[in-house]
Amino acid sequence: MTNTTSRLRPLGAGDVVTFDFPYPDGGSKTRACLVLHEDPGTGELIVVYGTSHLGLHGHPEHALVLRERCLLAQAGLHRPTRFRLDRRIRVRPDDPRFRVSERCGTARLGRLPAWLRLQLPERHARLPRHSPFAERAGIHPVIGRRPPQASRQSSSRMRHAADAVRLPGQPASKGSVRKPDIVRTGHVPHRWRAPEPRHRLLVRQGFQATGAEPAPSAALSGCVPVGAVAAAAMSRVAS
Known part of the structure; x- marks a missing residue:
């Protein structure tokens, strides 16, 4: 009525x-x-x-x-x-x-x-x-409402799609920047650590190939000449 x-x-x-x-x-x-x-x-x-x-x-x-x-x-x-x-x-x-x-x-x-x-x-x-x-x-002025949830999700999908087709050298959007990759150790479950630096990895692998034991300070600091370790490893493998 x-x-x-x-x-x-x-x-x-x-x-x-x-x-x-x-x-x-x-x-x-x-x-x-x-x-x-x-x-x-x-x-x-x-x-x-x-x-x-x-x-x-x-x-x-x-x-x-x-x-x-x-x-x-x-x-x-x-x-x-x-x-x-x-x-x-x-x-x-x-x-x-x-x-x-x-x-x-x-x-x-x-x-x-x-x-x-x-x-x-x-x-x-x-x-x-x-x-x-x-x-x-009807006059309905907009007073700064938040966009609907569906609009926010669609804009996120559009941002990631734009990152997928961006040109080489073009910077990615802020929401798509990935953090550096990290590796998971097998002996310590649920723990994460950064990859071992390359110079320390070469020193450790070189001493393992020659059978020698590096000094703790040298192995940790990476001050052992990598070239000498590699030459010793090659000579041991040749013999």
């Missing part, structure tokens, strides 16, 4: 109404909204978005927050409400998206006090301009 007007007078600027406000990606939700402006030329109403989330992210200069009990009672609200004046839609007074409140028996929940209604024309004039056609479709 829908209702667009009060039993006493039609809707006008400053009225708090129940309205099935649409979302930009489809769907809608019935919520308390505010009639910000009435177009005298077309008779259409500018209905703005209302929410109980009071975070003033985005453009706080385009927000109207009701917190005091006296204001909430006059507006017919049960909890503090923030009206986002820049998120709005232009509708006719007989639009079926106006919903009847079971408590009030009409779409009107309450009305702003006179001193707040006097501020509405000036606040409406400060809003970013849009055509009536765009306002009828």
Whole structure:
């Protein structure tokens, strides 16, 4: 069941109404909204978005927050409400998206006090301009939301695909830089260590081929001449 007007007078600027406000990606939700402006030329109403989330992210200069009990009672609200004046839609007074409140028996929940209604024309004039056609479709400013999970995953796949086809010498993206490879030892399970330096590896292999035992300091520091060790290893193999 829908209702667009009060039993006493039609809707006008400053009225708090129940309205099935649409979302930009489809769907809608019935919520308390505010009639910000009435177009005298077309008779259409500018209905703005209302929410109980009071975070003033985005453009706080385009927000109207009701917190005091006296204001909430006059507006017919049960909890503090923030009206986002820049998120709005232009509708006719007989639009079926106006919903009847079971408590009030009409779409009107309450009305702003006179001193707040006097501020509405000036606040409406400060809003970013849009055509009536765009306002009828709905104005939904973006306020820095995080991208959906699917978008983040697709962008990650695109980054790795771009790294796979990059030209030689072209730097990789930040997310695809790999750390240096490490080797796992067999005698110490679940432990990881960096590969042995090449000069130490040659010294150790040379002494193993000749059967000699290197001095601990020489084997660890790699100061034993690699050429001499290799020559001794070759002579032992030849004999």
